[in-house]
Amino acid sequence: MPPRTSTAPSLAPAALIAAGAVGVAAAVWGIAIERYLFTVRWHELPILPAGSRPLRVLHLSDAHMAPWQHRKQRWIAALADLEPDLVINTGDNLGHIDGLRGLRSAFDPLRGIPGFFVHGSNDHVAPSPRNPLKYLTGPSQSSGKPRSEPLDTDALDGYLGEELGWLDLNNAVGSVEAAGLRIDAFGVSDAHRDWDRLEILPPLLDELRGEAAADLTIGVTHAPYRRILDGFTDLGADVIFGGHTHGGQVRIPGSPAALVANCDIPLRQARGLSAWSHGGRRVPLNVSAGLGHSIYAPVRFACRPEASLLTLTSRS
Numbered sequence: 124m125p126p127r128t129s130t131a132p133s134l135a136p137a138a139l140i141a142a143g144a145v146g147v148a149a150a151v152w153g154i155a156i157e158r159y160l161f162t163v164r165w166h167e168l169p170i171l172p173a174g175s176r177p178l179r180v181l182h183l184s185d186a187h188m189a190p191w192q193h194r195k196q197r198w199i200a201a202l203a204d205l206e207p208d209l210v211i212n213t214g215d216n217l218g219h220i221d222g223l224r225g226l227r228s229a230f231d232p233l234r235g236i237p238g239f240f241v242h243g244s245n246d247h248v249a250p251s252p253r254n255p256l257k258y259l260t261g262p263s264q265s266s267g268k269p270r271s272e273p274l275d276t277d278a279l280d281g282y283l284g285e286e287l288g289w290l291d292l293n294n295a296v297g298s299v300e301a302a303g304l305r306i307d308a309f310g311v312s313d314a315h316r317d318w319d320r321l322e323i324l325p326p327l328l329d330e331l332r333g334e335a336a337a338d339l340t341i342g343v344t345h346a347p348y349r350r351i352l353d354g355f356t357d358l359g360a361d362v363i364f365g366g367h368t369h370g371g372q373v374r375i376p377g378s379p380a381a382l383v384a385n386c387d388i389p390l391r392q393a394r395g396l397s398a399w400s401h402g403g404r405r406v407p408l409n410v411s412a413g414l415g416h417s418i419y420a421p422v423r424f425a426c427r428p429e430a431s432l433l434t435l436t437s438r439s
Contacts (some may be wrong), residue, residue, distance in 0.1 A: 153373065153424035158416065160423075161198040163205070164431045166396045168407050170361050171304070172338050175437040178302045181207035181233075182431035184345075184366030185413025187218030187245060188225040195415060195428075196228040203232035205432055208302040210236050210289065213366035213411060214313065214345035215243030217274050218250060218418050223282060230287060237299040238289035241310040242318070243345040243367060247276050250417040262315070262385050292343050294320040296327045298334075307331055309358060310343035314351050315367060315386060319344070321354040328358060339435070347388045347410055356401040362435075363399060363408045370394035370412025374425040381426075394426070396433075409433060 171178060181202060188195070210233055216226055248271035283289050290297035292310030299306050309328055311319035339362075342355030347365030355363050371381025371393055381393035391397070392410060399408040412429050416422065 149424060150422075153422040157425075157427060158421060158423040159194055160427045161195070161414070162427045162429050163202075164395065164412075164429050166409065166431065166433045167436060168362065168396075168433055169436045169438050170339070170407065171435050171437045173437050173439075175304060175338065176302055178209060178304060178339070178435040179205065179207045180209045180211060180433045180435060181205060181236075182211045182213070182364055182409055182411050182433065183414065184213040184411035185215040185243070185369060185415055186226065186229065187215055187250070187413075187415035187417060188222040188229065189219035189418055190221045190225040192218075192225055192415070193228075196225050199229035199414065199430070200232045202430055203236075207233075207236060207432065209299070209306065210238030211341070211343060211364045212238060212240035212283065212289065213243070213343060213364055214241050215245040215366065215413070216279060216283075217245055218415060220249050220272060220274060223275065223278055226279075227282065230282075234287050236288075237301045237306075238287065239292050239297065239299075239308045239310065239341070239343050240283050240289050241292050241343050241345050242276070242312050244313050244316050246274065246279055246313075248273055250419055252419045253417075262387070294318075294323060296324065296331050298331060298337065304338040305335060306339045306341060307337035308341040308343060309355075309360075311351060313345045313367075314348045315346035319351060321351065324354075324358060342406075346386050347392075347408070348386050349388065352388070352399045352408065353401045356399060356404050356406050360406055362433075363406055365408070365410045366413055368393040368410055368412070369416065370410075370426045370429075372412075372416060372420070372423060372426055376425040378425075396431075 251271045293312040296309040342360035342363040344351045346367040368384045380390040384393040394412045
């Protein structure tokens with residue numbers, strides 16, 4: 124008997140076409156749509172002394188600003204309508220050598236609101252072209268001198284500090300008053316570049332705390348490495364703020380964990396509000412997924428650009 128032959132068409136070409144169509148649709152969504160779907164992530168934390176009025180904290184991170192990004196600038200500027208009492212900026216503000224021009228349009232409405240800021244590497248050097256697939260293989264090189272075009276960090280710090288009135292916490296401490304509260308804060312420069320100097324903070328904090336008791340103590344870092352979070356917890360932070368991760372930037376829809384974080388934080392804590400435990404203490408940790416992206420990786424998928432508004436209330 125001769126062998127039978129099948130006349131049914133192969134499903135392989137159809138499957139390949141369907142997979143390709145899904146890939147194209149995902150790329151179009153991530154590049155042309157979702158990276159412009161700015162959102163506010165809202166949280167409430169009962170961590171203030173009893174009887175305190177609520178404190179509204181606006182957390183901004185990773186703007187990676189370029190001068191032509193007008194939609195992002197307008198959206199950030201409108202955040203002033205939330206009437207925050209305090210602004211926390213966790214770095215990577217600039218994404219282009221002329222990014223400060225766009226940053227002024229975005230941040231000027233926040234002028235006069237007390238705040239703190241730290242640096243990411245893109246507050247010192249401009250981004251450079253890289254293979255975006257390498258991001259999925261693990262954290263990028265964390266040490267050494269970046270081989271990129273230098274940015275005018277002094278001009279940035281002058282704007283954030285002298286014009287907006289925010290305190291520089293790069294390996295430093297500071298204190299402000301907001302909503303009738305004394306708020307002490309400490310921070311480090313970009314831990315991803317090993318620019319952090321945790322060891323210098325304890326004596327600075329001792330001197331700061333010798334003046335008067337704080338109602339709230341905040342730890343601020345760009346890159347939320349475990350060593351930084353452990354150190355901040357040991358130093359008595361009541362709440363910690365970080366950025367850097369972009370929330371993974373590209374995520375699986377519905378997954379609670381990022382695919383990557385570009386640092387050693389657990390992937391489930393690479394975005395949003397969680398808690399960090401160390402040395403018998405459990406401290407709220409807010410990691411912002413950020414407002415932007417490198418101009419060389421203009422995509423967001425299942426991870427919208429964001430700011431956070433945390434309302435801190437009194438403990439019961």
